[in-house]
Amino acid sequence: MRRTAAIxxxxxxxxxxxxxxxxxxxxxxxxxxxxxxxxxxxxALLRVYLVEALVLATIxxxxxxxxxxxxxxxxxxxxxxxxALGETTHASLGRALVIGLRDGAxxxxxxxxxxxxxxxxxxxxxxxxxxSASADAWQMRLVxxxxxxxxxxxxxxxxxxxxxxxxxxxxxxxxxxxxTGMPRRGALAVAxxxxxxAGVVVGLAASHGTMPGYRVTNAAGIAVGIAWLASVALAxxxxxxxARVLAVRTLAAASRTVAGFGATRxxxxxxxRSRTGSRAMGRAVVALGGLAFMWTAFVTSNPxxxxxxxxxxxxxxxxxxxxxxxxARLDRIEGVATVIVAPAAHVASTWKTIVAVEPERLRAVxxxxxxxxxxxxxxxxxxxITSVTDLGVGTAVPTGIVPCATCTxxxxxxxxxxxxxxxxTAYLIYVSDTADLTAVASGMDGVSxxxxxxxxxxxxxxxxTDSGGFTDMLLSLLxxxxxxxxxxxxxxxxxxxxxxxxxxxxxxxxxxxRSQRWAITLEVWAVGAVAVGxxxxxxxxxxxxxxxxxxxRVSLTGVITDTYIGAGLxxxxxxxxLAGAVGFTAVFGAVATLGAWMVRLETPAQAMHEGLVGVAR
Amino acid sequence: MDIPEDQxxxxxxxxxxxxxxxxxxxxxxxxxVDLDVPSGxxxxxxxxxxxxKTTLVHxxxxxxxxxxxxxxxxxxxxxxxxxxxxxxxxxxxxxxxxQGFNLLQTMTARENILLPLRLNALPHDEDWLDSLVTMLxxxxxxxxxxxxxxxxxxxxxxxxxxxxxxxxxVLADEPxxxxxxxxxxxxxxxxxxxxxxxxQSVVMVTHDPTAASYAGRVLLFADGKVxxxxxxxxxxxxxxxxxxxxxxxx
Ligand SMILES: Nc1ncnc2c1ncn2[C@@H]1O[C@H](COP(=O)(O)OP(=O)(O)OP(=O)(O)O)[C@@H](O)[C@H]1O
Ligand SMILES: [Mg+2]
Numbered sequence: 110m111r112r113t114a115a116i117x118x119x120x121x122x123x124x125x126x127x128x129x130x131x132x133x134x135x136x137x138x139x140x141x142x143x144x145x146x147x148x149x150x151x152x153a154l155l156r157v158y159l160v161e162a163l164v165l166a167t168i169x170x171x172x173x174x175x176x177x178x179x180x181x182x183x184x185x186x187x188x189x190x191x192x193a194l195g196e197t198t199h200a201s202l203g204r205a206l207v208i209g210l211r212d213g214a215x216x217x218x219x220x221x222x223x224x225x226x227x228x229x230x231x232x233x234x235x236x237x238x239x240x241s242a243s244a245d246a247w248q249m250r251l252v253x254x255x256x257x258x259x260x261x262x263x264x265x266x267x268x269x270x271x272x273x274x275x276x277x278x279x280x281x282x283x284x285x286x287x288x289t290g291m292p293r294r295g296a297l298a299v300a301x302x303x304x305x306x307a308g309v310v311v312g313l314a315a316s317h318g319t320m321p322g323y324r325v326t327n328a329a330g331i332a333v334g335i336a337w338l339a340s341v342a343l344a345x346x347x348x349x350x351x352a353r354v355l356a357v358r359t360l361a362a363a364s365r366t367v368a369g370f371g372a373t374r375x376x377x378x379x380x381x382r383s384r385t386g387s388r389a390m391g392r393a394v395v396a397l398g399g400l401a402f403m404w405t406a407f408v409t410s411n412p413x414x415x416x417x418x419x420x421x422x423x424x425x426x427x428x429x430x431x432x433x434x435x436x437a438r439l440d441r442i443e444g445v446a447t448v449i450v451a452p453a454a455h456v457a458s459t460w461k462t463i464v465a466v467e468p469e470r471l472r473a474v475x476x477x478x479x480x481x482x483x484x485x486x487x488x489x490x491x492x493x494i495t496s497v498t499d500l501g502v503g504t505a506v507p508t509g510i511v512p513c514a515t516c517t518x519x520x521x522x523x524x525x526x527x528x529x530x531x532x533x534t535a536y537l538i539y540v541s542d543t544a545d546l547t548a549v550a551s552g553m554d555g556v557s558x559x560x561x562x563x564x565x566x567x568x569x570x571x572x573x574t575d576s577g578g579f580t581d582m583l584l585s586l587l588x589x590x591x592x593x594x595x596x597x598x599x600x601x602x603x604x605x606x607x608x609x610x611x612x613x614x615x616x617x618x619x620x621x622x623r624s625q626r627w628a629i630t631l632e633v634w635a636v637g638a639v640a641v642g643x644x645x646x647x648x649x650x651x652x653x654x655x656x657x658x659x660x661x662r663v664s665l666t667g668v669i670t671d672t673y674i675g676a677g678l679x680x681x682x683x684x685x686x687l688a689g690a691v692g693f694t695a696v697f698g699a700v701a702t703l704g705a706w707m708v709r710l711e712t713p714a715q716a717m718h719e720g721l722v723g724v725a726r
Numbered sequence: 727m728d729i730p731e732d733q734x735x736x737x738x739x740x741x742x743x744x745x746x747x748x749x750x751x752x753x754x755x756x757x758x759v760d761l762d763v764p765s766g767x768x769x770x771x772x773x774x775x776x777x778x779k780t781t782l783v784h785x786x787x788x789x790x791x792x793x794x795x796x797x798x799x800x801x802x803x804x805x806x807x808x809x810x811x812x813x814x815x816x817x818x819x820x821x822x823x824x825q826g827f828n829l830l831q832t833m834t835a836r837e838n839i840l841l842p843l844r845l846n847a848l849p850h851d852e853d854w855l856d857s858l859v860t861m862l863x864x865x866x867x868x869x870x871x872x873x874x875x876x877x878x879x880x881x882x883x884x885x886x887x888x889x890x891x892x893x894x895x896v897l898a899d900e901p902x903x904x905x906x907x908x909x910x911x912x913x914x915x916x917x918x919x920x921x922x923x924x925x926q927s928v929v930m931v932t933h934d935p936t937a938a939s940y941a942g943r944v945l946l947f948a949d950g951k952v953x954x955x956x957x958x959x960x961x962x963x964x965x966x967x968x969x970x971x972x973x974x975x976x
Contacts (some may be wrong), residue, residue, distance in 0.1 A: 377844035381830060614828045617789050618887070619817015619846045622809045714781075714790035 110179045111212065113603045114261060117176060117396070117596035119216025121169055122257035124408065126224035129246040129253075134235050162256035164337065165407070169257060171345045172399035173264035175392035176600065179607050202269045209265030213258035221254050296347045303339025306332040307654070310661045329662045336658055344406075344647040349398045352643035353391040356636045357383055363635050378620050378628035382608065389607035390636055393600050397637060398644030400596060401693055405648025406655075409685035413512030414490060416571055417475040419446065419539045421549055423518060424556070425453060425462065425567035427533035435556065439536055442552030444544030447474050451523065452531030459499040462518045462569065463489065463507075464535045465527035474539045481511045482522050491519035502530040512660070515571045533567075597693050601633060601701035613713040626705045633701035637694045645690040653677035734801075736895050736927035737763035737786050741795035744781050755781035757950035758795070765894075766925045768918050770938040770959075772968065773947030779931045780825055780899050782947065786929065787820050787897045788812050800894060817846035821888035823898035825931075827880045829872040835883045836868040842891050858886045861916050863909065877904040885913060896928045902937050914940040935964040946971050 191201060228246060229239045240247075309332040360383035368376030383390075426435060432450055439448045451466035471479035481490045489500055489507035497507050500519050505526040507519070518535070521527055540549055553568065612625055657677045739761040745754045755778040763769050763786075771779050784790040786797055788804045796805045804815055816822070821842075829838045839858075843850055859865050862882040872880050881904045888896055896917070902910035918940050920926045930941065938944045944956040946967055956967045 373847045374845060377841075377847075380844070381833065381841060610828070611830055614824075614830060615841075615845060616813070617787075617816055617822055617824075617828070618842045619813050619891075621813030624813075624845075712784075712790045714784040 110176050110603050110607075111208070113179070113596070113599040114173045114176045114264065115212035115216045116599045117400075118169060118173060118213055118257045118261040119220045120595040121165075121172075121260075121400075121403070122217050122253050123220035123224060125165065125253045126220055126250045127227075128408070129243070129249045130224055130227045131231055131243040131246065134231055134237065134242050159252060162252045162259075164341075165253070166256040166260040166263070167338075168341060168345075168399065168403050168407070169260035170263045170267070171341075172396050172403070173261055174267050175395040175399075176603070177264055177268045179389045179392045179396075179600075179603050198270070202266055205265040205269035206262055209262035210258065212265075213261035216261070217254040217257050220257075221250055224250055296343065299339050299342045299346065303336050303343065306335035306339060307658055310336070310658045313661075333655075333658050333662050337655060340651040340654060344402055344651055345395070345399065348643055348647040349395045349402070349640075352398050352640050353394045355643065356390065356394050356639040359635045359639050360632060363631055367631065372624075372627070374620060374624040375627045375631070378615060378624050379631055381615060382611065382628055382632055389604055390632070393604045394636060394640040396600055397597065397640035397693070397697060398647070401641040401644030401690060402648040402651075404689040404693070405645045405681070405686045406651045407648075409682040409689065413514045413680075414477050414481050416478050416513070416515045417539065419541070420475060420515075420571055421445075421538045421540045421544075421546070422568060422570040423464065424536040424538060424553060425533050425569070426536070427567075430534075432534055435534075436536060438556050439538060439553065442549055442556070444540050444546070444549045445538055445552070446541040446544070447539040449474070449537040449539070451535050451537065452528050453518070453533050453535040454502045454505070454527065454530040455532055456500060456502055461491070461499050462533075462535070462567075463500055463502065463505075463527070463530075464518050464520050464537070465523040465531060466520060466535075466537070467523045471537075478513070478520060481513070482520060485509060485511050486522055489519040489521045490516055492516050502527075505530040510660075517569045517571060597637075597697040598700040601637075601697045602704050604633065605629060605701060605704050617713040629705040630698075630702045633705075634694070634698040637697040637701075641690050641694045641697070645686055649681045649686055652681050656680035734765045735762050735798070736765045736767075736800060737761065737929065738798040739786065739795060742782075742785055742792050742797065743794040744778075744785060744790065744792050754950050756785060756792070759950070759952055761786075761945075761952065763927060763929055765927050766921050767942040768921045768928045768930065768940060770941035770944045771929060771931045771947055772933065772935075772938055772944055772964065773953070773971070775933075777947050778950040779947050781950075783822075783897045783899055783929060783931055787822050788815055789822065814846075817842060818848070818891060819894050821891060821893035821896045823881075823884050823888045823896070823901045825899035825903075827872070827884040829880055829883060829887075831872055834869050834871055835864060835875070835879075835886075838872070838883055839886045839890050842887060846891065848891055854892070855886075855890065858889055862886055862913065878906070878909065881905060882909070882913070894926060896926060896930075898928065898930045900931050900933065902932065902934065907936075910934075910937060918942075935961040935968070938964045 225247070228243070232239055232242050310329050313329050313332075360379060364376045364379035364383060367379060424435075424439060436448050436450050439445060449466060449470055451464050451470075453462050453464045455462050466482075468479040468482040471482070478490055482488075487508035488511050489497070489509075490511040490513040491500065491507075492513060497510055500507050505524075507521055513520075538549075538553070540546065608629075612629075615625065616622070654677065656679075660677075739759055742756055742759040742761070743754070744756040745752055747753055757778075759782065771782065773779055781790070785792050786799075788797070788799065788807070792805060796803055798804070799815055799819060802811075802815070804812060807815065829835075830841065833841070839855065840850065842848070859868065862885060864879060864882050864886065867875055867879050867883065872883070875883070881901065885898070885901055888898065898917075902913060905913070914937055917926075917928050917930070921928055921942070930937070932938050939959050939961045941959060942957070944959045944964055944967065945952055946954040946956070948971055953971050954967060956963050959967075
């Protein structure tokens, strides 16, 4: 399944790359001031990407290892034969790494070029210079590409190194009953480590009044990292292996049910397959479940509240100026519907601006933000990775953070302390439904040019999220989903092929092609549903737990703004998770069904000789 | 051929041809073979390695499709059959022992042996299973999986699997190739006995002149063609036949 593994690595990288394509790039009228694309990456930014990439690479490798293991049960493992012929572990590892690197580089290069072409295509079609918008997307994708190559290389290496026992042991290894995952004690140990890490984060967060300091935040950060690793390990070490067992049981039940309805042959084939295919099928379960897990826990999530999509941005003025006059002029700009004036404070050390606004004034134009500020008085609604320690101005310190996906600035309820801390005025600009955004932008330019000499101006626009608009989000999710579906399809065909020899044997013993096709069809749907179901549930669980911990972490030295459970549940993108689960199962099932029914009919003798197709007649 | 006209035929082949590969790599594994296999007879097929014996028995059992020619199994032309009928022939009329056994790796010996009954919705006869197991001497292996058995034990399980449905015709590709003299003598005696007493027909590929001497007739196969045959063979007669064949080749 070397090729399938390469396809999966490339497709997974591509799925993540799609998220960085600027789908919702605004149309540009004349000479848009896009950032220069730097060939030399920003080191700090790169570090953040690299950490993310490593997490991705780990999970991808966990998926790729079983995929590489799927093969025709009767065909001996090539590396075992080579070992028997005298190849050293060293040489075999070297060969595996080279293969992984080469395959990975090829697959990922394709993904990078296609994503890049999309990127440039969108820029050009919306009037931007090529390479001028979302400059860091290029670096981000490079890091994603890197992660995928690393994952594939590591997976090849792991498979090569997994030389348990002698060559003879390994020649037989694949026939043995499938393993049932992490040993109980190991799982317990990992769970305890994860729980301890979680305890550290929660403990630090719960002890209000702790002086903010690097030690505390670093300790919490490390603990969150450990908790992440522990939960991923539990998902792959316990949940997915359990899904394997569940899949086999489901198949056994299905075979009894089918036989009960009178289709005894289909039942018998299914029963035989449920055991003979268990190894290849078991690996497919881990890979499929892993992809569903990745989708639910990482690709899709609700990062927090979002501002109204009518929010255009904020205009800041510091120094002496006439507030009413400025507000009126902004209001007069064609397309502007509402201007909300509020005091704001700038934190020089963290470059954060905090806008102090009474929630009631936001209620009509920005209900989600208003609701967040009302529900959590004292807390700040701020970008997802902001911590309260970034937002203190003198005695004015928010008590907690409400994560906000689109917030460039932070928002707090206006209290006397914040008003005292304010050093500028924010004009929050909301546009009308039909506004011409470019006209609004040039109108604001005009306002800034006519200001007084003492005044300074600033402008902030909403943080672009991956989910700029709902349809854009849906599109890029759909793109990601379709791309993740490619590995599902490859897996489905791989599983059918891996059972070719058994299928041929059963054909030789009197199983007709129709019964075999039906059995394969039932098998893949049942197994797909179980794998994706377990993967999705595990992904959601990890998402919930980790959101809770991340909430606790950003609220260090502050109060936790939401109930943990509530925040956790909110963070699962239910629609996307469900759509993914249904979609993946459907793709896996449909492709395998097509494969089972359309595959060229080979005679048993041919199929045994070539071991290539799954249905024999 | 010297087969009495009144004897019913178990297998018949006419113009049977099968080639692999193309161009320079083309190998005609079975080359216009005409063959009649009478019922109730143990027939041995002998010939050099690569002469096409496996291909021939695959074609006779309906496991492979010939490029040309026809095969009749018990009077039915299987080369014209659709999948369903073909499955019935493979499952109920023919029992096949593969050269490479082809046991299902994650099933126990017992499950492997009983699989044809389940696939063909045939009743399970415990006494028959017992007598096969006793005859083949695999009583202690029944709950083991193929990888936990020796090659000879696997081979005997494969033979039991072929016989469990009491097929009218047994096609066996080197069924005793991995067995010691004693075990192979017992199996061959059993096969010969069931040919005589139950009217079963057995076609057995073998490289062993002693094994071939159990047969009622030995077909000599070379270069995809029937090159001769020996009736009522003794090991010496078979060897003589093979030598003659080698002489022809030289
Ligand atoms: N699937 C295949 N593709 C290509 N060539 C094949 C295939 N199967 C068999 N052959 C070739 O056909 C010829 C006959 O093969 P076959 O297996 O029938 O021989 P055999 O007489 O059974 O040999 P042995 O005694 O070694 O088992 C050989 O030359 C072999 O290389
Ligand atoms: Mg052969």
